[in-house]
Structures are given as C-alpha cells and as structure tokens.
Amino acid sequence: MEPVKPILEFKKTCVSYTRQTMAVKYVSAAIERNTITAIMGPSGCGKSTLLRAANLMHNLYPNIRVDGEILLNGENILAMQPIDVRRKVGMVFQRPAPFPTMSIYDNVLSGFTLNGISLSKSERDATVERCLRSVALWDEVKDVLNKKGTFLSGGQQQRLCIARALAMKPDVLLMDEPTSALDPIATAHIEELMQELQKEVTILIVTHNMGQAMRISSKSMFMYLGELVEYGDTATMFSNPSDERTKAYLTGKMG
Amino acid sequence: MNDKLYRGFLFIAALVVPVVCGGVVYALVTDAYDAFEYFGFFRFLTSSEWSYTDGAEQYGALPFITGTLMTTLLALVFCIPFSLPVALFVGEYFRDTQVAAVLGTVTDLLAGIPSIIYGLWGFYTLRPVIMALDISEQGSGILTASLVLAIMIIPYASSLSAEFIKMVPNDLKEGAYSLGATHAEVVRGVVFPVAGSGIFSSYVLAIGRALGETMTVTMLIGNTNNIPESITSTGNSMASVIANQFGEASDLRLSSLIAIGLVLFLITALINMVGKIMIKRARIS
Amino acid sequence: MTTLNTRNRLLKDRLMTWAVCLLAALTAVPLLAILGEVLLRGYDQLSWSFFTEPTPTAYRAMKAIEAGEPIPGGIANGIIGTMIMLGMAVLFAVPTGILCGAFLAENQKNRFAQTVSYLTDLLQGTPSVIIGIITYIWVVVPMKGYSAIAGSVALFIMMLPLIIRSTEETLKILPASLKEAGLALGGNNARVMLRVQLPAAFGGIFTGVLLAISRVIGETAPLMFTALGCSLIRWSVDKPISAVPLLIWEFFNDPNLQELIWGASLFLLLFVLTLNLIAKYLAKKWNQ
Structure with missing residues (x-):
C-alpha cells in the first residue's frame, strides 16, 4: 500500500519565546488529509503554540522564534509569505470573536474584504450561503443576515467564525480549543459539525477535553512540556497508551 | 473629628x-x-x-464666530494627518515599546508648552515662511493661526485616540490576521472601524480645545474685525477679539465682548459635553 | 497572478508602516524647533541680573538700544508676581481640590456628586480667556482695580478642576480593602481618609498638583484682565502685579523691549517642561 501523502507536516519544529526556554521542542508529525487530529496535553505543554505556528501567528510577535520546518502540501510555510499561508490555513480561536462592526453577511466575507478581493454580488451571496450552510447556521440566520454578528449566541458566534474561515476555502482548519468558552449544547453542535466538515477540510484541534478528543478525532497527539510524546490513532492511544506520561494524563493523574 | x-x-x-x-x-x-x-x-x-465710532456703535459677533469656526476646522484638517499616525504608532504599531514611550513624551511636552510660546514661535518662525512662500502678504491670518493651533491639539487628539486603538481586542486582530490580512488591512478593516467612535470623540474634544485657544490665535490671526474672505485673510476669533479689546473696552462694547464670551462658553461647553458623552459610550462598548 | 497581488498588498502594507512612522516622527519637529529657537535666542539673555532686576521702562530700553548696549533689567517683577499669585492659588486650590476630589470618590452614585463631577469637566473645558472675564467681573470690578488677588483667583479657578480630577482618580484606584481595613481597626471615615487613604494617594495627588501648576503657570489670557502687569517689583496683593507670561506678552507688543522676549520665554519654557517631566517621572515611579 502506498503511503498517503500528508497535507501538513511538522518537521523538527521548535518554538521559543526566549533564548533559554523552548515552548515546543523538535515536534515531528505528519497530518493526513481529511482527518481530525486532536492535540492534547496539560496547560502550558505547547499545544496551542504549535497550532498557532502552523498559521504563522508567531510572526505577529517579534520575540517568538520558530525553527525546523512546517510543510503544507510539501512546501515549507516558514519560508512563505504569511498572508499567503493564512489563506490556505484557516484558524478558529478559543473565544468566538466575530467582527463587531460587521453584519453576519459581512463577517462571512470578511476574509475577502480584508484582503481587498472583490467578488460579484452573486458570488458573495453564494459564498455566504455555502459557508453558513456548512456550519449549520443558515437556517437560523438567513433572515437576519444584516444584523451584527455580536447579537448571536456564543455557540452561533463561534460557528460564524468557522464559516468566516471556511469562506477562504482553506486546506487545513486549525481550531484552538474552539468550544472551551461554550456551553455543552453549543459544544455538541460544533462537534457534530466538525464531523461533517472533515469531508472538505483537514482539521487540527487543540482540546483540553479528553472526551471531545475521543468523540471526534481519528488521530491524537499528546504533548508534554513542549515535546510530542505520542502520536497515533485516537482509539489506540486511549485504550493502550505506549508512554507512561500519556497514561498518567489520560487517567487524570496529571493536570 | x-x-x-x-x-x-x-x-x-x-x-x-x-x-x-x-x-x-x-x-x-x-x-x-x-x-x-x-x-x-x-x-x-x-x-x-x-x-466703535462714538454715537454709531455697532457690534455683531458674526465675524468672530466665523473666524473661530474657520481656524478650528482648518486646525482639525491639519491635525488629523499627524495625530492619527501618532495614535497608530503609540497604540498599535509600536505599542508598549520604548520608542512609543519616547513619542508619548514628545506629545506630552508639546501639550505642556504654554500657548504664548506657540504664538511667539508662529510669529517669528512660521510667519516669515508663509510670507516667503507668498501665501499671504502680511503673514498673519487664519491659515497661520490654524497651522500652529493644529500642532497644539495634536497631543490631545492623539493620546485619547491611542487609548481607544489600544482597547481593540487582540482576538479581533488575530482573527483578521488569520484570514490572511496584512497589518495595514487589519488597521483599516478592524482597528479603525472598532475604535472609530472613540477616535471620533477624541477629535471632538480636540475641537473643544481649539475653540477657546486664546493667545496663539491672538498673536497670529491678524486681528481685523471683518469676516475673513479666505483662509489667507486676517480675522479674529471669539477668544482673540476678547483678548485684544477687553482691556480698552467699556459700556456697550464691554458688554458685547462679554456676550461673545458667553457664546464661546456655551459652544465649548456643548462640544465638550458631546465629546464626553461619546467617550463614555465608546468606552462601554 | 497571486504572487503579484501578494506583492502589491505587501508593498501597500510597508508603505503604510513607513507613512505612520514618518508622520509620527514629524510631530517631534515642532517640539524641537520651538525648543531650539527659544534656547538659541534666549540663552544669551540669561544672566544674574536678568533674574534679579525688574523690567526696564520703554524709555530706558530705547536709550540702551540707541547707545548700542544690551537692554538693562530683567524679569524679576514677573517671577515674583508669578510666585505670589501661584502661591495663593495653590494655597486655596489644593485643600479645596483634594476635599472635593475625596467627596467625589466617596459618593460616586450620589446625584449631587454626579452633577459636581459634570461641572468639574465643564470648568476644565472652559476657555481660559473666559475665566479672565469672570474674575474681572467678580473681583476686579468690586475691588475697583486690578490686583494680585484677582490674578490668583483666576489661577485658582483654572487649577481647581485639575486637582479635583487627579485626587478623585487616585482615590478611586486605591484598593477598597485599604479603606475597609482602616474602618475595621475602628477608625471613622474622617480618620481613615486622613490617615490611610490620602497618604496612600499622596503620590498621585502630588503629581496632579505639579501638573496643574505647570498648566496654569504659562497662562496669559486670564491674567491680562486681572493682574494686568506692573514694571515694578511688588509684594503687595491688592495692587496690579506682573507675571512671567504677562511680561512676554508685553515684550511682544513693545518693539523697544523685544530683546527680552526670548530670555523670558526660555525661563518659562524650561520651568514648565521640567515640572512636566518631574511629574511624569514621579507618576511612573509611584505607580510601580
């Protein structure tokens, strides 16, 4: 059987905030296309930092250094222009933050307007409908598209943010604890949605919630103190972790 | 006790x-x-x-109201292209850095310079330049006064605007970056719209300051009592006509000057109140 | 195609960054220009006698100019006048301002306090020339003459809102536990305010007073109709008196005295800016 070519690959990726301390240490992992991969680990283990590096978010903060390689479709994104990379790698953050000055409609299209890309009216309508449908928000908001996005509930806002990222048709969607600020019902909604979404986009999700990782992901990474301790099938990792530290974490003996 | x-x-x-x-x-x-x-x-x-010819005294405030509005609006126009970059520099581009602190000190010092010294500088340095450039013959006038006034209100407009620019949540900016926007596009698409009402209100307060500024305008506006025909002509603002004529006035003329003072007081009070209310609203949202 | 678009956008981004830096840096130009001009033109004039002698009469100055000599005299009358008026204004404005600020900090929800707070803003925004008119009507007319008292009333009105605001804001940011701890130890409100809260807020209030002084010391318009000016050194408070900014205004209007203008301006500017920087420095130090 020929090995599947990974869509995203970390190769000895290191992230450091200061010269002495590394937040992420030599992580190497290949992410397969159209999967959901969960990144777990105790707070401060570097999981968010790793995720943000894949979107080149570290470029906004001059003191953060990233070494090694991160390959997207075989190309090292660390050598590419951030504005090009970020269109192909979407990101959803912990707290839902739709743009408060824009309507729901404009929020979905914000990637285009921000980047100065003009679309025809029919293209815009089609994009808005497609994206809102794929986050299962269309039926709820189709009559209030001109209202501000901030009027929506927390869960709806987060789905709007996912729609906003999907509008750019990214190859990979990074999600940084997307449900940690939401109630259980909204969380269930988003989890359900992700299952649907993995048909069109590869998802990498950082989560604190082991149950969530088990429910939605096919692959899991466990990080500890900046190192990638274990990476493999979610089911295997949960039933039979190969590393003591993973075991300790999964059994709740570690924060 | x-x-x-x-x-x-x-x-x-x-x-x-x-x-x-x-x-x-x-x-x-x-x-x-x-x-x-x-x-x-x-x-x-x-x-x-x-x-103020004896027996045929005629006093009307229109020339001075016009003069005040012209100097204030012109000062605002000249002030924006500098105060907005300063606010962006301090509040966004170089936020919390040493250079931003230096620029902050520069604007603080600009705000500290007494207005009579601004007037001197305008008179002895800027006025000859205006004359040399053949913009106006006597060098004094609405334009000269507005230019110096603009420098004087930069600190007020920029420090408050910077405060509002700093308050734009990082979540929103990162969200915009994550969609592939450049820094300039984030500023235009997110920072300005979100901080917009706050920035606007800081300019309202800057207008409030410019309206009542006295000595600088008195020294530079040329002190003539008719409606200025263009921005290069001389004139008088409400504050400058009071400063110029109060000492020598009596009876009806004195009362007329005080009446102008009342009008000026009401206008500045109104502008400041509007500005303060807008700032409160902008802070809450 | 995409790369061209990307390059365009990055170019625009870089242009914007440079424009921001350039225009922001340009605002330092007027500061340096003003400082430079006042420094260069005023430096020669500073001498011992400049600070110890009063302003010469126009006639004496004219004689000196005709003889090709430097103008005799200095700005001692202005410095003394400024000190007297400022001293009286501070004497009244500081306690009133602090008490009023304490009132506002203690009664934040009270209707009357909100009105006072609003009126403080109103007073702070009132153009200084109007403060001059008011003091003229209130003090100069009833006293039948210009005086140092009138000048200090004008400065008092200008300082008051500044001190109220800084006191109120400093007291508001003190931790509530400080007051509670004081009350728990059996102190009444007055004692807690005097012994605990005000001492804790001393830094902020002191900075506020310094800034208020630096704000009003260069004020000219309100003194023109109140203190009027005087070319003699005076120590009495019921007669017209001079002040440094008033002297600058006088020199500006009198061609014979123009030589003195830059020395006086340099003195005023250095005084104000130094006070400003000290206040900023103290504020930073006490905040840590």
Whole structure:
C-alpha cells in the first residue's frame, strides 16, 4: 500500500519565546488529509503554540522564534509569505470573536474584504450561503443576515467564525480549543459539525477535553512540556497508551 | 473629628464647583444682557458690523464666530494627518515599546508648552515662511493661526485616540490576521472601524480645545474685525477679539465682548459635553 | 497572478508602516524647533541680573538700544508676581481640590456628586480667556482695580478642576480593602481618609498638583484682565502685579523691549517642561 501523502507536516519544529526556554521542542508529525487530529496535553505543554505556528501567528510577535520546518502540501510555510499561508490555513480561536462592526453577511466575507478581493454580488451571496450552510447556521440566520454578528449566541458566534474561515476555502482548519468558552449544547453542535466538515477540510484541534478528543478525532497527539510524546490513532492511544506520561494524563493523574 | 463634621467639610468643598460654575453663567449672562438687549440676541449673532465710532456703535459677533469656526476646522484638517499616525504608532504599531514611550513624551511636552510660546514661535518662525512662500502678504491670518493651533491639539487628539486603538481586542486582530490580512488591512478593516467612535470623540474634544485657544490665535490671526474672505485673510476669533479689546473696552462694547464670551462658553461647553458623552459610550462598548 | 497581488498588498502594507512612522516622527519637529529657537535666542539673555532686576521702562530700553548696549533689567517683577499669585492659588486650590476630589470618590452614585463631577469637566473645558472675564467681573470690578488677588483667583479657578480630577482618580484606584481595613481597626471615615487613604494617594495627588501648576503657570489670557502687569517689583496683593507670561506678552507688543522676549520665554519654557517631566517621572515611579 502506498503511503498517503500528508497535507501538513511538522518537521523538527521548535518554538521559543526566549533564548533559554523552548515552548515546543523538535515536534515531528505528519497530518493526513481529511482527518481530525486532536492535540492534547496539560496547560502550558505547547499545544496551542504549535497550532498557532502552523498559521504563522508567531510572526505577529517579534520575540517568538520558530525553527525546523512546517510543510503544507510539501512546501515549507516558514519560508512563505504569511498572508499567503493564512489563506490556505484557516484558524478558529478559543473565544468566538466575530467582527463587531460587521453584519453576519459581512463577517462571512470578511476574509475577502480584508484582503481587498472583490467578488460579484452573486458570488458573495453564494459564498455566504455555502459557508453558513456548512456550519449549520443558515437556517437560523438567513433572515437576519444584516444584523451584527455580536447579537448571536456564543455557540452561533463561534460557528460564524468557522464559516468566516471556511469562506477562504482553506486546506487545513486549525481550531484552538474552539468550544472551551461554550456551553455543552453549543459544544455538541460544533462537534457534530466538525464531523461533517472533515469531508472538505483537514482539521487540527487543540482540546483540553479528553472526551471531545475521543468523540471526534481519528488521530491524537499528546504533548508534554513542549515535546510530542505520542502520536497515533485516537482509539489506540486511549485504550493502550505506549508512554507512561500519556497514561498518567489520560487517567487524570496529571493536570 | 466626627463623621458628620467630616462629611460636612467634604460637602462644602464640593459645593465650590457648582458655585463657581453658577457664578460663571450668572456673571456672563447679566453682563452680556446689555448687548443682547440693545442689538437683540439673534441680530447680535448674525450682524457682521463691529465698529466703535462714538454715537454709531455697532457690534455683531458674526465675524468672530466665523473666524473661530474657520481656524478650528482648518486646525482639525491639519491635525488629523499627524495625530492619527501618532495614535497608530503609540497604540498599535509600536505599542508598549520604548520608542512609543519616547513619542508619548514628545506629545506630552508639546501639550505642556504654554500657548504664548506657540504664538511667539508662529510669529517669528512660521510667519516669515508663509510670507516667503507668498501665501499671504502680511503673514498673519487664519491659515497661520490654524497651522500652529493644529500642532497644539495634536497631543490631545492623539493620546485619547491611542487609548481607544489600544482597547481593540487582540482576538479581533488575530482573527483578521488569520484570514490572511496584512497589518495595514487589519488597521483599516478592524482597528479603525472598532475604535472609530472613540477616535471620533477624541477629535471632538480636540475641537473643544481649539475653540477657546486664546493667545496663539491672538498673536497670529491678524486681528481685523471683518469676516475673513479666505483662509489667507486676517480675522479674529471669539477668544482673540476678547483678548485684544477687553482691556480698552467699556459700556456697550464691554458688554458685547462679554456676550461673545458667553457664546464661546456655551459652544465649548456643548462640544465638550458631546465629546464626553461619546467617550463614555465608546468606552462601554 | 497571486504572487503579484501578494506583492502589491505587501508593498501597500510597508508603505503604510513607513507613512505612520514618518508622520509620527514629524510631530517631534515642532517640539524641537520651538525648543531650539527659544534656547538659541534666549540663552544669551540669561544672566544674574536678568533674574534679579525688574523690567526696564520703554524709555530706558530705547536709550540702551540707541547707545548700542544690551537692554538693562530683567524679569524679576514677573517671577515674583508669578510666585505670589501661584502661591495663593495653590494655597486655596489644593485643600479645596483634594476635599472635593475625596467627596467625589466617596459618593460616586450620589446625584449631587454626579452633577459636581459634570461641572468639574465643564470648568476644565472652559476657555481660559473666559475665566479672565469672570474674575474681572467678580473681583476686579468690586475691588475697583486690578490686583494680585484677582490674578490668583483666576489661577485658582483654572487649577481647581485639575486637582479635583487627579485626587478623585487616585482615590478611586486605591484598593477598597485599604479603606475597609482602616474602618475595621475602628477608625471613622474622617480618620481613615486622613490617615490611610490620602497618604496612600499622596503620590498621585502630588503629581496632579505639579501638573496643574505647570498648566496654569504659562497662562496669559486670564491674567491680562486681572493682574494686568506692573514694571515694578511688588509684594503687595491688592495692587496690579506682573507675571512671567504677562511680561512676554508685553515684550511682544513693545518693539523697544523685544530683546527680552526670548530670555523670558526660555525661563518659562524650561520651568514648565521640567515640572512636566518631574511629574511624569514621579507618576511612573509611584505607580510601580
């Protein structure tokens, strides 16, 4: 059987905030296309930092250094222009933050307007409908598209943010604890949605919630103190972790 | 000291403020009354005649209201292209860095320079430049006064704007970056719209300062009593005509000057109130 | 195609960054220009006698100019006048301002306090020339003459809102636990305010007073109709008196005295800016 070519690959990726301390240490992992991969680990283990590096978010903060390689479709994104990379790698953050000055409609299209890309009216309508449908928000908001996005509930806002990222048709969607600020019902909604979404986009999700990782992901990474301790099938990792530290974490003996 | 006495003390101290404010309004209104009675309130505001020939006295505030509006608006126009970059520099591009602190000190010092020294600088440095460039013959005028006024209000507009720019949540900016926007696009698409009402209100307060600025304008505007025909002509603002003529005025002319003072007081009070309310709203949202 | 678009956008981004830096840096130009001009033109004039002698009469100055000599005299009358008026204004404005600020900080929800707070803003925004008119009507007319008292009343009105605001804001940011701890130890409100809260807020209030002084010391318009000016050194408070900014205004208008203008301006500017920087420095130090 020929090995599947990974869509995203970390190769000895290191992230450091200061010269002495590394937040992420030599992580190497290949992410397969159209999967959901969960990144777990105790707070401060570097999981968010790793995720943000894949979107080149570290470029906004001059003191953060990233070494090694991160390959997207075989190309090292660390050598590419951030504005090009970020269109192909979407990101959803912990707290839902739709743009408060824009309507729901404009929020979905914000990637285009921000980047100065003009679309025809029919293209815009089609994009808005497609994206809102794929986050299962269309039926709820189709009559209030001109209202501000901030009027929506927390869960709806987060789905709007996912729609906003999907509008750019990214190859990979990074999600940084997307449900940690939401109630259980909204969380269930988003989890359900992700299952649907993995048909069109590869998802990498950082989560604190082991149950969530088990429910939605096919692959899991466990990080500890900046190192990638274990990476493999979610089911295997949960039933039979190969590393003591993973075991300790999964059994709740570690924060 | 017992509690009752203590509260009484505080209350009396606090009473000073309303007493002073009440006194300001009362004194302005009673002393301006003669002028308003003689010319009529509306006619006083709309008449452009200002002559103190004995027996044929005519006083109208329109030239000075026009002069004030022209200098203020022009100062605002000149101030924006500098104060906005300063606000972006301090609040966004170099936020919390040493260079931003240096620029902050520069604007603080600009705000600290007494207005009479701005006037001197305008008179001895800027005025010759205006003359050399053949913009106006005498060098003084609305334009010269507005240019210096613009420098004077940069600190007020920029420090408050920077505060609002800093308040734009990082979540929103990262969200915009994650969609592939450049820094400039984030500023235009997110920072300005979100901080917009706050930035706007800081300019309203800057206008409030420019309206009442006295010495600089008095030294640079040229002090003529007719409606300025263009931005290069001379004129007088409400504050400058008071500063210029108050000392030598008496009776009806004095009352007319005080009436102009009342109008100026009301306009600045209104602008400041609007600005403050807008700032409060912008802070809450 | 995409790369061209990307390059365009990056170019625009870089242009924007440079424009921001350039325009922001340009605002330092007027500061340096003003400082430079006042420094260069005023430096020669500073001498011992400049600070110890009063302003010469126009006639004496004219004679000196005709003889090709430097103008005799200095700005001692202005410095003394400024000190007297400022001293009286501070004497009244500081306690009143602090008490009023304490009132506002203690009664934040009270209707009357909100009115006072609003009126403080109103007073702070009132153009200084109007403060001059008011003091003229209130003090100069009843006293039948210009005086140092009138000048200090004008400065008092200008300083008051500044001190109220800084006191109120400093007291508001003190931790509530400080007051509670004081009350728990059996102190009444007055004692807690005097012994605990005000001492804790001393830094902020002191900075506020310094800034208020630096704000009003250069004020000219309100003194023109109140203190009027005087070319003699005076120590009495019921007669017209001079002040440094008033002297600058006088020199500006009198061609014979123009030589003195830059020395006086340099003195005023250095005084104000130094006070400003000290206040900023103290504020930063006490905040840590």
